[in-house]
Amino acid sequence: MDRNQLIKWIEAPAKMAHKYSLHAVYFCTGCGIIEIPPAITARWDAERFGVLPAATPRHANLFLITGYVSLKTLRAIIRTYEQMPEPKYSVGFGSCPINGGMYWDSYNTIKHLDRYIPIDGWIAGCMPRPEAIFVAVTHLWTLIEKDMADGYKRYRVHYSEYRANQERILGALEWPPLFPKE
Amino acid sequence: MQVLRLILSPLAALVIGILFLGLSRKFMARIQWRYGPPLYQPLIDILRLFTQRSVSHGVVFDLGIILTLAASFVIVLFLPFGGLCPMSGSGGLLVVLYMMLLAPLGMALTAGESANPNSSIGISRWFILALGYEVPLLLVLLAVMTRYDTISLVEIVAAQRSHTSSIATFPLVLSGVAYLLIMPAVMGLRPFEVVQAPQEISSGPMAELGGRYLAMATVQHALSMFIGISLFVNLLWGGASNPLVFLLKMLVMFALVLWVNAAFPRLRIDQAIRFLWRWPTFVAFVGLLLVVVIGD
Numbered sequence: 285m286d287r288n289q290l291i292k293w294i295e296a297p298a299k300m301a302h303k304y305s306l307h308a309v310y311f312c313t314g315c316g317i318i319e320i321p322p323a324i325t326a327r328w329d330a331e332r333f334g335v336l337p338a339a340t341p342r343h344a345n346l347f348l349i350t351g352y353v354s355l356k357t358l359r360a361i362i363r364t365y366e367q368m369p370e371p372k373y374s375v376g377f378g379s380c381p382i383n384g385g386m387y388w389d390s391y392n393t394i395k396h397l398d399r400y401i402p403i404d405g406w407i408a409g410c411m412p413r414p415e416a417i418f419v420a421v422t423h424l425w426t427l428i429e430k431d432m433a434d435g436y437k438r439y440r441v442h443y444s445e446y447r448a449n450q451e452r453i454l455g456a457l458e459w460p461p462l463f464p465k466e
Numbered sequence: 467m468q469v470l471r472l473i474l475s476p477l478a479a480l481v482i483g484i485l486f487l488g489l490s491r492k493f494m495a496r497i498q499w500r501y502g503p504p505l506y507q508p509l510i511d512i513l514r515l516f517t518q519r520s521v522s523h524g525v526v527f528d529l530g531i532i533l534t535l536a537a538s539f540v541i542v543l544f545l546p547f548g549g550l551c552p553m554s555g556s557g558g559l560l561v562v563l564y565m566m567l568l569a570p571l572g573m574a575l576t577a578g579e580s581a582n583p584n585s586s587i588g589i590s591r592w593f594i595l596a597l598g599y600e601v602p603l604l605l606v607l608l609a610v611m612t613r614y615d616t617i618s619l620v621e622i623v624a625a626q627r628s629h630t631s632s633i634a635t636f637p638l639v640l641s642g643v644a645y646l647l648i649m650p651a652v653m654g655l656r657p658f659e660v661v662q663a664p665q666e667i668s669s670g671p672m673a674e675l676g677g678r679y680l681a682m683a684t685v686q687h688a689l690s691m692f693i694g695i696s697l698f699v700n701l702l703w704g705g706a707s708n709p710l711v712f713l714l715k716m717l718v719m720f721a722l723v724l725w726v727n728a729a730f731p732r733l734r735i736d737q738a739i740r741f742l743w744r745w746p747t748f749v750a751f752v753g754l755l756l757v758v759v760i761g762d
Contacts, residue, residue, distance in 0.1 A: 287504065301514035305507070329500040331491070334507060339664035340584075342676035345518065369676040370519045 285425075287334075302371060303425045307338040308346040309364060313357050315411055316350020316377055323414040333421050341367040346424075348417075352380035352393045355454065358400060362450055365401045366462045370436045373428070375420055376403050379410045386410070399449045402435035471552040472543065478550070479542040479696075482713065483688030484508050489717075490691075490724055497728045508688070512681045520677025523580045530575030531675070531682050537568035538689040545696045546623050546705055548712030558619040559607060562697070566603075569690065570596050573671045573683075580674035588670020591735050592661040598742035599651040599658075602644050605750035609641040609757045610701050623705035631704035637760055640753030642702045647746040649719075650726055651738070653694040654687065657730040658738050695719045 286292055287304050310320050324330045324337055338344035341364045349361060365374060376397050379385035384395035397403060404427060407420045427433035439446060443463045451457055487508040495502025522528055544558040544565075545551070553561075570592045577585035610632060611617050614625045626632055633642035651658035662670050672683050699705060699715045706712035733741065 297513055298517040301510050301517060305510045305514040307511075326498050326500050329495070329502070331495060331503050332501045334503060334510065336503075339668040340673045342521070342674055343669065343672070343680055345514070369521065 285422075299428065302345065303428050304334040306333075306335045306346040306373070306421065306424070307344045308335055308348050309338055309341050309344040309368070311347065311349045311357070311361055311364065312351065313349075313353065314351035314380070319377075319411050319414065319417075320348075320350060323417050328414045328418070330417065330421075333418060335421060341365075342369065344368055345372050347372060347374040348377055349374065349381050349397060350377040352385065352387050352390075353397055354393050358394055358450075359454055359457075361397075362401060362457075363459065366459075371433075372436050373404045373424060373433050374401060374435055375405050375407060375424065377407045377417070377420075378412060379408055382406050382408060394453065400446065400453070402438045402446070404433045404435045468552065471550060475547060475550055475552045476539045476542050478547060478709070479539075479545075479689060479692045480685065482716070483685070483692040484512070486691045486695075486720055487684070487688050489720065490727070493721070493724045494728055497725075508684065512684055515676075515681035515684070516678050518677040520679055521674075522679075523674065526575050527579040527679075530572045530577075530579065531679055531686075533572030533575065534569050535572075535682050535686050535689075537565050537572060538686050538693065541565045541693050542689060542696075544619065545693065546620055546700055547696065548706040548709035550709060551620055554620045555618070557617050559611065559617050559622070562619070562693075563604070563607060566693075567596060567600070569686065576675070576679075577671040582674045584667045584669070584673040585671050587667050588661055588663070588673070591663075591667075592671065594735055594739055595651055595658060595660060595742075598739040599648040599746075601743065602648050602746035602750045603652070605747065605754050606641040606645050607701070609638060609750065609754040612754070613638055613757050619700055623700055626704040627707065631702065633702045637753055637756035638702065640749050640756065644746045644750035644753060645698055645702060646722075647749070648742060649694055649698060649723055651742060652697075653691050653723060655723060655727040657726070657733045658742075659727075659732050660735045660738055663732060691720075692716075695723070 293300050312320060322328055330336070335346070345368065347365055347368060353361060365372070376382055380387060380393070381397040384390070384393060387393040388395065394400065405420060405424060407416050409416060424433060440463055443461070444465065447461055488505040491507060492502045492505055541562050543553045544561050546554070570589070573592065574589045577589040610622060613632065614622050616622060632638040650656065654661055662672065672680060675683050695716045698719060699712060703715055706715060
């Protein structure tokens with residue numbers, strides 16, 4: 285952690301601020317909701333890393349999708365992701381958003397979340413321990429420092445593909461495109 | 467010299483307000499047996515918010531938050547900060563009283579323009595709460611003004627410095643108690659944290675603020691904490707002759723308010739207003755009556 289190094293703050297203040305102020309929207313479906321409270325309360329205390337739960341997507345820059353993603357929640361996930369101000373980082377938590385996990389043959393859950401919104405990193409496991417969240421946060425710091433956490437840029441560049449994927453699985457979307465075609 | 471003081475005073479309030487924000491997070495963390503964020507975490511947050519893309523919902527949305535912030539800065543100009551008071555003319559107390567309602571008013575414009583139902587609920591709660599604490603606050607101010615026979619904050623501080631702090635004298639001790647009871651409501655902390663209430667109404671008026679708008683709202687919150695404590699120290703605890711002693715007194719009061727904040731859960735808005743209009747108002751009213759009857 286280089287939070288105390290003044291020279292880095294002077295060199296790249298915005299990047300350092302994005303690293304050490306990750307306000308998170310937790311999209312808790314299924315068992316993910318059980319794993320988050322220990323991580324943000326007294327036992328593991330995510331706030332010492334600057335990770336704080338945010339009440340609305342407008343305040344947040346970290347999107348943590350914990351648990352399986354059904355078609356209905358995918359709709360809400362896309363809207364939440366699009367409402368977050370850039371730069372924003374999204375992390376899939378648990379094996380369900382990665383490849384469907386134990387819902388691999390379910391008719392009503394999606395198997396690969398990164399086809400619908402860009403994901404900057406995954407935390408594998410069913411369920412991962414709270415320590416895994418902090419390992420993920422430190423990895424995310426490295427990615428932000430190397431400009432590799434560029435999911436929001438990929439969303440902008442490949443928006444038509446993402447939108448096509450979303451419409452293929454959800455049918456017609458009731459909100460207009462985030463980035464209208466030039 | 468006057469220009470320097472006009473710049474220095476809001477700047478000091480800003481630094482101390484943000485220090486209070488950081489201190490409150492660290493303090494709460496230690497009470498809950500957590501390690502907590504570093505003291506400068508609010509600075510990191512504000513820097514992050516200023517460098518994020520933000521969404522505006524129209525001209526009134528922009529102007530409302532600026533009005534809120536400006537009103538808070540103007541109040542700070544009228545508050546003596548340990549001998550430093552840029553606007554020390556007479557009648558400072560009345561200006562403070564008027565300006566304190568401008569902060570929710572500006573936020574109401576912003577929240578109304580953002581058209582979020584949570585914001586509307588939050589802003590209506592803020593006005594009801596303001597109605598709740600303005601009545602006892604007015605009674606406290608009237609008592610202090612009557613006791614010292616002046617409406618100037620600087621003269622009130624000077625009068626206390628030549629004798630003793632008003633909270634240590636008999637009738638005004640009641641006003642002091644009343645102010646202590648409403649202080650969490652003035653500062654928007656628990657048990658009167660009904661306006662933001664992240665768990666019920668998703669941050670209320672701030673629900674649609676992102677990026678630099680949220681940064682400005684955070685700065686306003688920091689300033690409102692500064693104002694709430696500074697008013698108490700000036701009116702009832704004798705102010706101070708130099709800024710350092712003043713800061714020390716503010717820190718003591720802030721620790722007290724944070725302890726209340728950590729110990730009590732959030733009230734419902736109807737419970738809050740019932741409390742505010744019952745005990746603080748009663749105590750403040752008795753205090754005012756005694757000040758008038760006993761006189762000099």
